[in-house]
Amino acid sequence: MRRTQKDTEKSARTITRRGLMLGGAMTAMVTALGVRMRYLQIDQAEEFKLLAEENRVNIRLIPPVRGMIYDRNGKILAQNEQNYRISITREDAGDVDVVMRRLATLIPMTAEELEQTISDVKKHSAFVPVVVKDRLSWDEFSKVAINAPALPGVVPEVGLSRLYPRDFDFAHVVGYVGPVSDKDLAGLEDPDPVLRLPKFQIGKIGAERWLEPMLRGTAGTKKIEVNHVGRVMRELERKEGQKGSDILLTIDANLQNFTQARLGEESAAVVVMDVTNGDVLACVSSPSFDPNLFVRGISHADYSALTEHDHRPLANKSVSGAYPPGSTFKMVTALAALHSGSIGVGHSVRCPGYLEYGGRKFHCWSRGGHGAVGLTRSFEQSCDVFYYDVAQKVGIDKIAEMGRMLGLGLRHDLPMSAITEGIMPTKAWKQERYKQDWRIGDTINASIGQGYVLASPLQLAVMTARIASGRAVEPRLVHVVDGKEMPVAEAPLLDIAPEFLTAVRKGMHDVVNGAHGTAKGSRVVEPTMVFAGKTGTSQVRNITAAERARGVVSNDQLPWNRRDHALFVGYAPYDNPRYAVSVVVEHGSGGSTTAAPIARDVILAALNKGLPPLEAYPASQRGRIETMLKELPLRDPATGIAPKAERA
Numbered sequence: 001m002r003r004t005q006k007d008t009e010k011s012a013r014t015i016t017r018r019g020l021m022l023g024g025a026m027t028a029m030v031t032a033l034g035v036r037m038r039y040l041q042i043d044q045a046e047e048f049k050l051l052a053e054e055n056r057v058n059i060r061l062i063p064p065v066r067g068m069i070y071d072r073n074g075k076i077l078a079q080n081e082q083n084y085r086i087s088i089t090r091e092d093a094g095d096v097d098v099v100m101r102r103l104a105t106l107i108p109m110t111a112e113e114l115e116q117t118i119s120d121v122k123k124h125s126a127f128v129p130v131v132v133k134d135r136l137s138w139d140e141f142s143k144v145a146i147n148a149p150a151l152p153g154v155v156p157e158v159g160l161s162r163l164y165p166r167d168f169d170f171a172h173v174v175g176y177v178g179p180v181s182d183k184d185l186a187g188l189e190d191p192d193p194v195l196r197l198p199k200f201q202i203g204k205i206g207a208e209r210w211l212e213p214m215l216r217g218t219a220g221t222k223k224i225e226v227n228h229v230g231r232v233m234r235e236l237e238r239k240e241g242q243k244g245s246d247i248l249l250t251i252d253a254n255l256q257n258f259t260q261a262r263l264g265e266e267s268a269a270v271v272v273m274d275v276t277n278g279d280v281l282a283c284v285s286s287p288s289f290d291p292n293l294f295v296r297g298i299s300h301a302d303y304s305a306l307t308e309h310d311h312r313p314l315a316n317k318s319v320s321g322a323y324p325p326g327s328t329f330k331m332v333t334a335l336a337a338l339h340s341g342s343i344g345v346g347h348s349v350r351c352p353g354y355l356e357y358g359g360r361k362f363h364c365w366s367r368g369g370h371g372a373v374g375l376t377r378s379f380e381q382s383c384d385v386f387y388y389d390v391a392q393k394v395g396i397d398k399i400a401e402m403g404r405m406l407g408l409g410l411r412h413d414l415p416m417s418a419i420t421e422g423i424m425p426t427k428a429w430k431q432e433r434y435k436q437d438w439r440i441g442d443t444i445n446a447s448i449g450q451g452y453v454l455a456s457p458l459q460l461a462v463m464t465a466r467i468a469s470g471r472a473v474e475p476r477l478v479h480v481v482d483g484k485e486m487p488v489a490e491a492p493l494l495d496i497a498p499e500f501l502t503a504v505r506k507g508m509h510d511v512v513n514g515a516h517g518t519a520k521g522s523r524v525v526e527p528t529m530v531f532a533g534k535t536g537t538s539q540v541r542n543i544t545a546a547e548r549a550r551g552v553v554s555n556d557q558l559p560w561n562r563r564d565h566a567l568f569v570g571y572a573p574y575d576n577p578r579y580a581v582s583v584v585v586e587h588g589s590g591g592s593t594t595a596a597p598i599a600r601d602v603i604l605a606a607l608n609k610g611l612p613p614l615e616a617y618p619a620s621q622r623g624r625i626e627t628m629l630k631e632l633p634l635r636d637p638a639t640g641i642a643p644k645a646e647r648a
Contacts, residue, residue: 061194064217065160067244069174069207071253072279072479075640077170078208080160084141085134088117091126093153100132103151106143107133131199134161135296162201162295166640168288169257172316173249173416173477175206176291194219204294206316207249207477210415214481217244248480250279254637258605259284261632262598267310267586269317270598271461272606275469275577277488278476280414281606283458285317310561311586320418322454323584326536326591327382328569329403329449331467331504333391334375336402338500342393345503348374351385355444362388362444365537379507380514382535384448391447396438399446400426405472405494407462408455414477422459425452449538460582464533464569467508468577470494470501508532509574512596519568522596526616529607531600533570533581535591540565555589563587568595572603579606601625610637 069078086107093099096118104114113133121130132154136144145156162177164170180195180202194200194216202216203209220241225234259270263286272282289306293299306314315321337343353369354361364370364384370377378386391399403409409424423429425446427438445451455463458475465473471491478486494501509532511517512524524531540562555563566588571580581603588594604612611629614622633643 061197062220062222062238062241063194063197063200064219064241065243066162066177066201067215067217068246069215070246070248071251071256072248072281073252074248075166075253077164077166077174077249077251077253079163079165081163082158083134083161084136084138085157085159086132086136086141086144087129087155087157088121088132089126089129089153089155090121090124091153093121096121096153099151099153102147103132103144103154106147107136107140109133129155131159134159164291164295166253166257166635167290167292167642169253169260169284169635170251171206171288171291172285172318173206173251173256173283174291175208175417176204176294177201177208178204178294192216192219201295205417207247207415209417211247211478214245214247218242245482247478247482250274250281250477250479251283252281252606253640254610254635255282255602255606256284257635258611258632259602260286260288261634262601265311266588267312267317268588268598269321269457269584270602271318271457271582272602273461273465273473273475273580275465275473275571275580278465278473278491279479280458280461280475280477281579282602283318283416283477285315285321287311287313289313316416316418317457317584317586319414319416319456319458320420321456321584321586322420322422323456323565323567323586324451324453324538324540325408325449325455325460326538326565326567327384327448328460328534328536328567328582328591329453329455330379330382330387330447331508331534332403332406332408332463333387333394333399333447334378334504334507335406335467335496335500336399337390337394338503339402339496340394340398342398343390345375345499347390348372349378349383349386349389351383353385355385355388357388357392357440357444360441362441375503376507376510379504379534380510380517382511382518387447388444391443392440396443396446397426399443400424400429403453405496406466407472408459410459412458412462412475414458414475416477419458420454420456422456423452423454449536457582457584460567460569460584461580464571464582465580466494467501467504468532468571468580470496470498505532505574508534508570511535512570518592519596521592522600523618524572524600524604524616525618526613529572529604529616530574531570531572531603532574533568533596533599535596536567536569537589537591538565538567540587560587563589566591566594568592568599570596570599570603572607579603581606 066080068076070076090096100114100118117132124130141156144154148154164174178201179199184202185191185195195202203212218241221239222235223237225236255272259282263270263284266286268286270282270284271280273280293302351364351370351373353367354363365382370381370383373383373386403424409422411419411421430436430438442451446453462475471493473491480486511534512519512522512531514520518535519533566585567583568591569582571577581599583595583599585594601612604616614626617625635642
């Protein structure tokens with residue numbers, strides 16, 4: 001059927017109207033989109049640019065695994081143990097106070113710990129996890145895991161913590177780790193970013209501190225996508241860090257344990273050195289402490305017990321203690337006089353029991369005197385007057401020069417804390433320090449290791465090792481790093497004539513083995529282990545003329561802290577020196593009665609690489625020595641497990 005003209009016109013009008021409506025709608029839509037695009041791209045450009053930048057890929061650090069520390073034979077001294085711990089992230093927790101108080105009902109936390117943790121959480125960025133508690137038991141860990149739905153933001157996890165399995169034996173040598181403090185960061189010019197991780201631990205004292213760069217390792221990284229509020233959306237990539245170096249020290253763990261046990265509760269220090277290469281085989285300060293207490297967070301009660309103890313267990317007496325060396329210094333005076341030509345090997349002095357100078361009497365320890373005394377006998381019977389006479393001939397500056405040649409008055413470079421350089425005085429030193437002239441009386445006092453002279457047990461061991469070997473051996477503590485043995489250059493010969501060293505060694509031999517030697521009670525009868533040494537007793541109080549007139553009060557009648565220090569230095573074997581030892585017993589009264597027996601036992605243990613052999617002792621002493629050895633609280637040599645009765 002054909003359409004009429006009228007119908008065609010009507011249809012055209014309808015299409016035109018619809019087209020206009022559709023075009024208008026499309027124009028309106030395009031206009032609206034344009035306006036919206038202008039709003040987003042121009043008016044809101046800065047806001048969306050900021051959001052886009054914050055919703056980006058972040059790089060976060062993965063803490064490295066700390067290197068382990070071993071003794072020279074591969075026995076573990078510091079290791080990492082897995083431990084159960086709890087962390088919390090503030091942005092996921094919501095109300096931190098509420099969540100933490102719920103958590104405190106599940107795991108043991110003091111009110112102080114709770115408040116401190118809440119403060120730490122609020123101090124760090126909202127998305128940074130903060131460790132709440134570590135070293136949890138499995139039961140405690142399980143309770144938290146089971147109640148996780150009621151603890152938003154709390155994550156039970158397995159981490160690593162430092163453990164010192166030989167605790168007391170190596171507290172001063174190895175040290176301990178602890179959380180990074182503001183003081184630690186302030187002392188670094190460009191701190192490693194990993195040090196800013198919450199509760200990241202670094203070495204605080206001992207080898208842990210001074211070998212920190214090697215032990216720490218290198219942090220790993222992980223790439224994560226986070227939104228504009230810092231919430232982790234996903235992990236994109238992970239790169240593990242490099243584990244810290246494993247280090248073997250020169251210390252022998254069994255010898256260290258024997259020495260620690262042998263000292264018992266004495267306030268004392270012992271150092272044993274290999275005279276051929278300077279290896280420190282034992283470095284003991286007594287009494288000691290458990291470094292694990294500091295890693296876990298030591299209580300106020302435990303810390304107060306350590307700081308208030310009159311034997312100062314926290315002090316490393318072996319390297320930081322500075323003591324008047326007493327008669328152990330006489331080798332320095334003798335060698336200074338011989339080396340300078342002030343006396344010859346055959347020099348002799350008459351000892352009436354004192355030397356009078358400037359109207360003052362300088363007394364010998366023997367009130368009746370020793371009569372005619374030559375060099376060897378001056379050592380054997382420790383005659384003070386011989387050295388008073390010699391010191392005036394040689395002078396303090398030459399004595400100090402020899403002291404430094406033998407390792408005194410110097411800070412030896414070991415990775416240990418608070419190493420003292422002691423005092424090796426000179427005329428210039430006194431003028432600079434006290435604005436006073438040096439006097440002959442000062443020289444006389446210094447000649448027998450009193451007055452201004454101070455030395456540490458480490459320095460005395462170095463001195464003895466140098467006399468025994470004739471070489472300028474330096475002490476060392478690091479033996480192997482990551483399987484690579486640290487090279488040791490041969491020590492140069494001392495600038496001392498061999499005949500002078502021989503004469504002094506002979507005197508040290510007679511101290512222990514002579515008929516009238518001050519340490520004859522500590523002689524060794526095994527021919528391959530013959531011992532040589534020198535006793536020393538240093539005063540810690542002044543003895544007045546009035547007291548001398550009525551009789552000097554004996555040490556056992558004095559309070560402990562006013563008694564003399566007891567010292568001994570020695571080496572063995574005499575004819576082929578291998579090990580040197582120094583012993584200082586604070587307020588131990590006598591070097592011959594207290595320090596020398598300890599030195600003999602320790603050096604025999606070093607030579608025997610185990611317990612001292614009974615056959616090395618005089619027959620009359622073997623029963624007593626056997627009983628003493630059986631009663632020592634020694635660790636199992638193979639496992640390192642301590643006896644149940646070990647002191648706390």
